[in-house]
Amino acid sequence: MSYMFISHDISTVRAICDDVMVLYAGQCVEAGQRDVLAAPPHHPYTGLLVDSVPALRPGWLDSRRALTxxxxxxxxxxxxxxxxxxxxxxxxxxIDGKCNVTPPSARQLPSGAVILCHRSAAELERAQKTEPVTA
Ligand code: SF4
Incomplete structure (x- = not known):
């Protein structure tokens, strides 16, 4: 038996789903197994969803405000x-001259996820890794 579970709540998706597909405006922007949500790099929209899961550490909310x-x-x-x-x-x-001119092609991240994005895995990882704010 299979279930399809649709949610913006990434923490619940991580807890109950085996395979994950991230849709933005009806387009699949990332697909992979549950573990792909564990750590960057992600597609930028997946990164936004993952970042919205509250972390139980001091300064988490302020670090999110700095990013957004x-x-x-x-x-x-x-x-x-x-x-x-x-x-x-x-x-x-x-990227001006790329994202507004050429459709992105599917690329595979080291996690095994397939994303639609012009940015490389290294660029996405740099952009998405944020140091925990120490109290
Ligand atoms: S293709 Fe460009 S605009 Fe789209 S997610 Fe990647 S970097 Fe952002």
């Missing part, structure tokens, strides 16, 4: 392609 408060990189007009990344309007690591 940064301005988005500027980006020029989009090309005519209907397959551009749907997350580019909210993405903190978007």
């Amino acid at each position: 408060g940064t301005a988005l990189p500027s980006m020029g007009p989009a090309s005519e392609s209907t397959e551009l990344c749907g997350f580019r309007g909210r993405c903190h690591v978007r």
